[in-house]
Amino acid sequence: MKNNFKNIFKNGLGQLTIPIIAILLLVIFNLIRDPSFFRITIEIDNAGNRVLAGNLISIINAASELAILAMGMTLVTAASGGQDISVGAAAAIAGSAFVKVLKSGGNINGLIVLLAFVVAVIVAMCFGAFNGTLVSIFKIQPMIATLILFTCGRSIAYWINGGATPTVDSSIVKAIGGFIPGCPIPTPVLIVIAMAIIFKLVFHFTSLELFTQSVGINGSAAKLNGINSTWIKLLSFIILGACVAVAGCIGVSRLGLINHETLLIDIEMDTILAVAIGGNSLGGGKFKMAGSIIGAYVIHILTVTLYAMKVPSTDVKAYKAIVIIILVVIGSPVIKKWFAKTAARIKNKKASAPMKGAQ
Amino acid sequence: MRKKLGRMLLAGALAMSLLFTACNGGKAPAGGGTSGTPAPAPAASGTIKVGVVNNPPSESGYREANVKDMEAVFSPENGYELKTAYSLKNDEQLQAAQGFITEGVDYLLISAAETTGWDEVLKNAQEAGIKVYLFDRMIDVDESLYEAAVVSDMSAEGDTAVQWLLDQNLPEYNVVHIQGAMGSDAQIGRTGALDAQFASGKMNKVVQQTATWDEAEAKKIVESVINSGEEFNVIYAENDGMAKGAVAALDEHGIKHGVDGDVIVMGFDCNKWALRELLAGNWNYDGQCSPFQAQIISDLIQGKTTASSKKIINEEKGFDAKTITQDDIDTYGLGE
Amino acid sequence: MADHALLEMRHINKLFPGVKALSDVDFTLRKGEIHALMGENGAGKSTLIKVLTGVYQNDGGEIRVEGKNISIRSPQDAQNNGISTVYQEITLCPNLTVAENMFIGREKDVFVHNRRREKRANELLGELGIPARGSQMLGNCSLAVQQMVAIARAVDMNCKVLILDEPTSSLDDKEVNVLFGLMRDLKARGVGIIFVTHFLEQVYEVCDRITVLRNGELVGEYLTEELPQVQLVAKMIGKDLDEISSFGEVEEKEFSDADIFYEAKKLSSSDALPFDFEIHKGEVNGFTGLLGSGRSESVRAIFGADKVNGGTVKINGKHVKITKPIDAMKNGIGYLAEDRKRDGIIADLSVRENIILALQVMKGFFKPISRSESEAFADEYIKVLNIKTASRETPIGSLSGGNQQKVILARWLLTHPDYLILDEPTRGIDVGTKLEIQKLVLKLAEDGVAVTFISSEIEEMLRTCSRLIVMRDRRIVGELKGSDLNQAQVMKTIAGGES
Numbered sequence A: 001m002k003n004n005f006k007n008i009f010k011n012g013l014g015q016l017t018i019p020i021i022a023i024l025l026l027v028i029f030n031l032i033r034d035p036s037f038f039r040i041t042i043e044i045d046n047a048g049n050r051v052l053a054g055n056l057i058s059i060i061n062a063a064s065e066l067a068i069l070a071m072g073m074t075l076v077t078a079a080s081g082g083q084d085i086s087v088g089a090a091a092a093i094a095g096s097a098f099v100k101v102l103k104s105g106g107n108i109n110g111l112i113v114l115l116a117f118v119v120a121v122i123v124a125m126c127f128g129a130f131n132g133t134l135v136s137i138f139k140i141q142p143m144i145a146t147l148i149l150f151t152c153g154r155s156i157a158y159w160i161n162g163g164a165t166p167t168v169d170s171s172i173v174k175a176i177g178g179f180i181p182g183c184p185i186p187t188p189v190l191i192v193i194a195m196a197i198i199f200k201l202v203f204h205f206t207s208l209e210l211f212t213q214s215v216g217i218n219g220s221a222a223k224l225n226g227i228n229s230t231w232i233k234l235l236s237f238i239i240l241g242a243c244v245a246v247a248g249c250i251g252v253s254r255l256g257l258i259n260h261e262t263l264l265i266d267i268e269m270d271t272i273l274a275v276a277i278g279g280n281s282l283g284g285g286k287f288k289m290a291g292s293i294i295g296a297y298v299i300h301i302l303t304v305t306l307y308a309m310k311v312p313s314t315d316v317k318a319y320k321a322i323v324i325i326i327l328v329v330i331g332s333p334v335i336k337k338w339f340a341k342t343a344a345r346i347k348n349k350k351a352s353a354p355m356k357g358a359q
Numbered sequence B: 001m002r003k004k005l006g007r008m009l010l011a012g013a014l015a016m017s018l019l020f021t022a023c024n025g026g027k028a029p030a031g032g033g034t035s036g037t038p039a040p041a042p043a044a045s046g047t048i049k050v051g052v053v054n055n056p057p058s059e060s061g062y063r064e065a066n067v068k069d070m071e072a073v074f075s076p077e078n079g080y081e082l083k084t085a086y087s088l089k090n091d092e093q094l095q096a097a098q099g100f101i102t103e104g105v106d107y108l109l110i111s112a113a114e115t116t117g118w119d120e121v122l123k124n125a126q127e128a129g130i131k132v133y134l135f136d137r138m139i140d141v142d143e144s145l146y147e148a149a150v151v152s153d154m155s156a157e158g159d160t161a162v163q164w165l166l167d168q169n170l171p172e173y174n175v176v177h178i179q180g181a182m183g184s185d186a187q188i189g190r191t192g193a194l195d196a197q198f199a200s201g202k203m204n205k206v207v208q209q210t211a212t213w214d215e216a217e218a219k220k221i222v223e224s225v226i227n228s229g230e231e232f233n234v235i236y237a238e239n240d241g242m243a244k245g246a247v248a249a250l251d252e253h254g255i256k257h258g259v260d261g262d263v264i265v266m267g268f269d270c271n272k273w274a275l276r277e278l279l280a281g282n283w284n285y286d287g288q289c290s291p292f293q294a295q296i297i298s299d300l301i302q303g304k305t306t307a308s309s310k311k312i313i314n315e316e317k318g319f320d321a322k323t324i325t326q327d328d329i330d331t332y333g334l335g336e
Numbered sequence C: 001m002a003d004h005a006l007l008e009m010r011h012i013n014k015l016f017p018g019v020k021a022l023s024d025v026d027f028t029l030r031k032g033e034i035h036a037l038m039g040e041n042g043a044g045k046s047t048l049i050k051v052l053t054g055v056y057q058n059d060g061g062e063i064r065v066e067g068k069n070i071s072i073r074s075p076q077d078a079q080n081n082g083i084s085t086v087y088q089e090i091t092l093c094p095n096l097t098v099a100e101n102m103f104i105g106r107e108k109d110v111f112v113h114n115r116r117r118e119k120r121a122n123e124l125l126g127e128l129g130i131p132a133r134g135s136q137m138l139g140n141c142s143l144a145v146q147q148m149v150a151i152a153r154a155v156d157m158n159c160k161v162l163i164l165d166e167p168t169s170s171l172d173d174k175e176v177n178v179l180f181g182l183m184r185d186l187k188a189r190g191v192g193i194i195f196v197t198h199f200l201e202q203v204y205e206v207c208d209r210i211t212v213l214r215n216g217e218l219v220g221e222y223l224t225e226e227l228p229q230v231q232l233v234a235k236m237i238g239k240d241l242d243e244i245s246s247f248g249e250v251e252e253k254e255f256s257d258a259d260i261f262y263e264a265k266k267l268s269s270s271d272a273l274p275f276d277f278e279i280h281k282g283e284v285n286g287f288t289g290l291l292g293s294g295r296s297e298s299v300r301a302i303f304g305a306d307k308v309n310g311g312t313v314k315i316n317g318k319h320v321k322i323t324k325p326i327d328a329m330k331n332g333i334g335y336l337a338e339d340r341k342r343d344g345i346i347a348d349l350s351v352r353e354n355i356i357l358a359l360q361v362m363k364g365f366f367k368p369i370s371r372s373e374s375e376a377f378a379d380e381y382i383k384v385l386n387i388k389t390a391s392r393e394t395p396i397g398s399l400s401g402g403n404q405q406k407v408i409l410a411r412w413l414l415t416h417p418d419y420l421i422l423d424e425p426t427r428g429i430d431v432g433t434k435l436e437i438q439k440l441v442l443k444l445a446e447d448g449v450a451v452t453f454i455s456s457e458i459e460e461m462l463r464t465c466s467r468l469i470v471m472r473d474r475r476i477v478g479e480l481k482g483s484d485l486n487q488a489q490v491m492k493t494i495a496g497g498e499s
Helices: A002-033 A055-062 A064-080 A087-104 A110-136 A142-161 A171-177 A187-205 A208-217 A219-224 A229-255 A267-277 A289-308 A313-330 A333-358 B002-030 B061-073 B090-103 B119-127 B154-167 B185-200 B215-228 B240-252 B272-279 B294-301 B326-332 C045-052 C075-080 C098-103 C114-128 C143-156 C173-188 C200-206 C229-237 C295-303 C325-330 C340-344 C351-363 C371-384 C401-413 C431-446 C458-464 C487-495
Strands: A041-044 A050-053 B048-054 B080-086 B107-110 B131-136 B148-151 B174-179 B204-210 B234-237 B264-268 B285-287 B311-313 B318-320 C005-016 C019-030 C034-038 C060-065 C068-070 C083-086 C161-165 C192-196 C209-214 C217-223 C260-269 C275-280 C284-288 C308-315 C318-320 C333-336 C419-423 C450-454 C467-472 C475-481
Touching: A002 A267, A002 A289, A002 A313, A050 A055, A055 A064, A055 A187, A055 A289, A055 B215, A064 A087, A064 A187, A064 A208, A064 A229, A064 A267, A064 A289, A087 A110, A087 A142, A087 A229, A087 A267, A110 A142, A110 A171, A110 A229, A171 A187, A171 A229, A187 A208, A187 A229, A187 A289, A208 A219, A208 A229, A208 C351, A219 A229, A219 C340, A229 B215, A229 B240, A267 A289, A267 A313, A289 A313, A289 B215, A313 B204, B048 B061, B048 B090, B061 B080, B061 B294, B080 B090, B090 B107, B090 B119, B119 B131, B131 B294, B148 B294, B154 B185, B154 B234, B154 B264, B154 B285, B154 B318, B174 B185, B174 B215, B174 B240, B185 B204, B204 B215, B215 B240, B234 B240, B240 B264, B240 B272, B272 B285, B272 B318, B272 B326, C005 C045, C019 C034, C019 C045, C019 C192, C019 C209, C034 C045, C034 C173, C034 C200, C045 C161, C045 C192, C075 C083, C083 C143, C098 C114, C098 C143, C114 C143, C143 C161, C143 C173, C173 C192, C173 C200, C200 C229, C209 C229, C217 C229, C229 C431, C260 C295, C275 C295, C275 C450, C275 C475, C284 C295, C284 C431, C284 C458, C295 C325, C295 C333, C295 C419, C295 C450, C295 C467, C325 C333, C325 C351, C333 C401, C340 C401, C351 C371, C351 C401, C371 C401, C401 C419, C401 C431, C419 C431, C431 C450, C431 C458, C450 C458, C458 C487, C467 C487, C475 C487
Parallel strands: B048 B080, B048 B107, B107 B131, B131 B148, B148 B311, B174 B204, B174 B234, B234 B264, B264 B285, C019 C217, C034 C192, C034 C209, C083 C161, C161 C192, C284 C450, C284 C467, C333 C419, C419 C450
Antiparallel strands: A041 A050, B285 B318, C005 C019, C005 C060, C060 C068, C209 C217, C260 C275, C260 C308, C308 C318, C467 C475
């Protein structure tokens, strides 16, 4: 019995311990600060739908793009041992392509939206493949390779837009970024769930997880076991490209507007952070995608908490940094070891005490 | 290995620069007459050569309109030969300006990336007999080095907007104030007038946050206010994009806004799409930040007007949803 | 006796979750003695060493150096108390120079004098007879030289207690002799040396005393001359020796050309010169030669591990193209690489995942082995190969070397290869496991699997192989079988004595 419990604690949470504790702490902190913080209400929005509202919904909704990018980034990190810093810029490109196709036809109907989305995905995957080629074939460090797109991506987005801030006015696009009539849950949240399920299925029906981890942990051994590590790395960047397109399209659909300068600005660093908070090694290897997703929500709970406390948004970044430093330090190997040691010491004491009692 | 990496990067950079050159090359004809096109026959000897150093049109909707305006006014039809150089970097702008001086333009028009470092180039221009006009942005140099500066007065924009708001005679003012990137001219100017009202107690500050011109961030800020349950009846966003973000939050929470709504929505910049929101009654006010300095400068060059002082303030309007017309949108709206 | 005791470890205990790695172990090292620490995998040798060097902290017992109680909480503590270690796997930095590696982390000056450092390094290297220069990149040196540089580093730190953990596993005979000379030299200076090795002959050549551990417990301490080799093995594996002696001579088998499974003509790779080679079904052959003779490079070419440059390959008489490992695997070839840590294990993955890896790759990306199936495979091979692991989900990196090797073996056995290449499968693992692996090789051959077996212990190869291919200077210089298969003939061929 006791062993079972111990196993659940040790194996069940494992890597996820830190992010889950972080979420719990933030939730408790907010409940003490304002017991109604997590109140969820049903409101009727201006389009006449009954929708869920409240801080909790805002958090889960706003974190959608970050959560989706974190999923892809987890794979890239695991396979290549580096990070893609061009996701924000690439999302701007994907969003621009999305809007470009939407505006090319006259009436915006479901078919055009689907076509626009497919085009956005293809475009983003091509840019992902570009990054991936630099990393996997030319062996350029991921951060340096993606620096190129990071630098010029938003200019490319502008060039696609052919103007500063094109807008689209369509009920379908609004539904993607907001609420589907009749469904009280924000659509971006549904998309995150869909993406998580897709990844789960991909992991179930392919060997992506095993191969990616093998390549990330020991590329040389993976190669000698017949794994094409070049292809696995390239694939991870292409998959991230698909995630980038989804995030970009959500970002555009929220407001029906593409601003190449501000769409998902600075999200690359938050994405990398989400992966790190999720307990994944940024040096690659073993990964847990669930950790990165939770990491994304941790970041947004933090942001929304700080806004609710009316911390000036110029200071928000500094406060965020402090909390994140604490999280990352707690998750570091040194502190983990110290925890393990302390736990073992306490256990030993406990174990020896009852024995004496029995005698 | 390191060498290899270096070569790769170089090759990549080259490929990228080629790509861009290609893009620019493709765009130039579409953008109207620029440096490459030969001047039409009629006034070949009488054409006025104008060199414009500006920020790239991709910087913002404002800049895009600004660039288009320059191209339209300083056109061959109006007797000009236009040369342009776009960069966000001061040193590149300086080089471009020096290039224009060496080439021998008649007039040099500058919207500088930074306020400092221009003395020498402007002195060179003066020695070469080239007249300098500044537009959009001031430079830290002696007044004698340029003919005139045609600029916007951001605090006047704020004053106009706040005055309009006071004229609405609301029983009380609970304002959600969404600021632009802190420290930018536009933010400082547009914040000032409102801060004065907060200080005097005439208006009540519900929240004052910067969204750094980011639409999505503006939405989050407003959402946070709504979730906290605080009352507000004015949204004062320092540009159109952030106003749109704020409105998206209102829509999702079923809060009525605009002419017949409970919350007044105010934006700046007069993008066409924003003015259309006004026309539809979804928003209440949009303040202009005019990018149209070209005609003023052209008039000065051709001697149609004379500058009463070195600093010429570009007159800017504020539009009210109740009075705006489609004509206004066509005339003053930026973008498409 | 106690007067001369340099290092005393008393009642040392060490607990890991679920395992008691050390239980009440005593160990005594005297001044100027070379003391062998012997035991099978999992006997607790490595753990004891790690406790002594501060990598682990003991959960009970005490450590005394020159009579003084000390507590070792970090490797730095160990060094400060005069305890230095050279580990089994090289732990230096390959991208620094030899000199930098020797002095890194212990220079007090902020400004480092490169020239002076290299001069000092060169003096020391010369004194110790190590064929390296201070300015060389360490990564460009052979494994053997890297090992010796590590020893030189320790020597230069004026250590009282020097721990050599499997220092000879990657050295050839000449280098071993240089090392032994060095060890005797240090011994004369009063340094106490703890020598951990699997080579029994070497123990008898240099050691004064032997301490044997088994299953985390002390078996006993013996004077070398009083403990016959057979007795030592018996104490280590804790069973009688019938099994060991049951290994007879390898049976002569006749193979016909029809039985040829694999045949290569003029096969060459980026690292191997062209060579001809064939192997029959059910045959065990070996490649032998000194380090750098090209034996590993040749088998890597067979597997497509390096870039294949030319040659023709036939499998079962049919032409095939093998340029990548996956080609070889699809043609029924398995390859257990020489460097287990670098080319074998995926350290952070579980035993289960490590076992199914090769089979999964062969089945393909879109046909994953289900969880329950993979668990069944893992359980089966953990049982068959007697792999000692806490569970099938334990990361392979936390297993002992021998058990890691068994997991890699399991990985290839699971693919049911027709031809299995084993490059140094017994390096750095204990006697018991060595015997198990040798038996396994013979069993595979009986079942019709062709096996290529490479070992730096010639005796081991003589026990298992029916044909030995001898290489020197990257070329095949001889092929021995039948009555030629004896130690003397092999040595002669390796050395190039025939004329």
